[in-house]
Amino acid sequence: MLQAPNRRHYTADHELFRASVRRFFEKEVAPFADAWDEAGGFPRELYRKAAEAGLLQPGFPEAYGGVPCDSFHRVILFQERAWGGSGGVASGLFSHTIGAPPIAAAGSEELKARVLPGILAGETISALAITEPGGGSDVAQLATTARREGDHYVVNGSKLFITSGMRADWITVAVRTGGEGAGGVSLLLVPGDAPGLTRSELKKMGWWASDTAEIGFHDCRVPAANLIGEEGRGFPILMRNFNHERLQLAAAACGYAQVCLHDAGDWARQRRTFGRRLADHQAIRHKLVDMATRIEATRAMLDDLAARLDEGESPFAQIAMAKNFATNTFQFCADQAVQILGGMGFMRGTRVERLYREVKVMMIGGGAEEVMKDLIAKRLDI
Template identity: 65%
Template sequence: MASPFYTSEHEAFREVMRRFVAKEIEPYAHQWDEAGEFPRELYVKASEIGLLGLGFPEEYGGIAADQFMKIVASQELARAGAGGVSSSLMSHTIGSPPIARAARPEVKARALPEVLAGKKISALAITEPSGGSDVANLRTRARREGDHYIVSGEKTFITSGMRADYLTVAVRTGGEGPSGVSLLLIEGDTPGLSRTKLKKMGWWASDTATLHFDECRVPVENLIGEEGQGFKIIMQNFNSERMGMAASCTAYARVCLDEAIAYAKERKTFGKPIAQHQVIRHKIVDMAQKVAASQAMLEMLAWRLGQGESPVAEICMMKNQATQTMAHCASEAVQIFGGAGFMRGVKVERIYREVKVNAIGGGTEEIMKDLASRQMGL
């Protein structure tokens, strides 16, 4: 569908992304999903086409990018129907913005160029076994001892957690509540840090982990922002993460729609393609309607962000709109595929398994509704 928001520069990058995904990801998506990981070399290849640097400062190897360039990147990656690859390949988009925004200059200079070049992996570590969305009550402790913080606690469900070289970790440096939360950059080879790989319903190619911090010594200069200001930085990070997830989920829904249309034209029952049965045509129209509505809402929100607005309530609703659209389209696509949709190796089956992680990660649908309602003054 034509959109007034994309320039020739956006479309040129879309073509670069489409060729990259078709050559470097799509042929291996099923293989990597079954293996539970993808080659680290993919990070370097992604850096070479400018993907990893989008939106980061140019002085560290980044590339200036507006909201629509980020949408192009997210939605072209989704064409492979391999959320596990996309989530870990792009984990720096939630792990590194706090570094770029608030870390000391020497820390930025050390970490960001390596991450944006694809040589090191960056991850964000906030969720704990005791809870995820309730950031203000996290329990991982960091006590000051001279020129180090001593970190003890656990984080879980951490994307890129097994391989990350740089971990942006939310810790409690002060008292209870949000004012006691800080952010630390913890390097992956820090003594006392151990990792446990997690098996998941979906995103199999993503190395998701529980992290254990046992009296880890972290230099004070690795503090991101001021002590006690971590909660604010985390909240700023969430808006960007949720827009990225919304763009991806809308695109996964479109993949399901496209795959369902292609299958319905080919598969025959009772002497004719199933696309000629009214019940199938109606399913496809419902899918197309939801995808179009989600894409329109996404692009309008991206435009508003570009105008300097901060529409928090609408971003929360956008994430829910996109995850619910993805859920509907994935379910209907599998239904249209019938038995073939239940078999591993097809895009719609992978996407169906990845619905729930999107409805939970980055803020659950329930949390999104509650936050939106409060932003609306209710």
């Protein structure tokens, strides 16, 4: 159902990439998603396999092992990973897409050359640490401090809900090096083995296969050479990073919604009630139509945004709109899919059951829905 993309935007190269991403996730993730979910993690070897398949490199500089790409390739990558059927695996496997872009955008040449090749080869794991126990989306008020002492920074504070936080080798950390507000925020790249760094694993409603941590910094010493950009200039870097993350979340949500429609449609064609297929009942057909309609609208928003980004625009408000719209589409489709599968949709090991548990984090991560609406209102001068 609804497999064909908008041909005005997608070239043969895009379609080859789409097929390769889907093939990887159907082969390397889908058969193991249940076991990895129950185990609470996936093998580290999967990073190397993803790198060999060319999935970790898109959007990063060629000089460090990356592959330049347009925004449509990014949308495809995050949509098609949904066919693995596990948001937990995908979020962990691609945590570098939020942890490493600040390094690529603002790190020194020495820092980029030292860190990025290993990340993009799947040899090391990158994470981003912004949220704190005392606050999340209000980045300008973060409390974790970094004090310069000679050729090191001494970091104190804690970060919460950090994806890949338990096993990340490199953690891009938002810290306060100056006074109050956005102007006092900087970015430091903290090695996973830095003295004074502690990690505690968190248990979640969904995304079981991704490790999520609370990270503590107790007089944690980090080389000054690991400063990303300039002191006090971390906030603008983070805002650009959030913009990319929100588009990725919107594309991923659209992909998971498509998977929900696919599984619900398959079930409706096979399951029989009262002497007929479920799909022969008007109430079920209408549910599938409503799901398909929302997915089509979400895809249209994503294609429009990708085109505008590639034309040099910065549609900040519209990306926030797409993030909200897409995650609501995913929520609706996951709910309808569970309803159509009935009792089977409530069973562990069913793909739509897992996705139903995972949808809520996507409505919160990258900026909660309510925060997105306030950002949109400001941009629209409401």
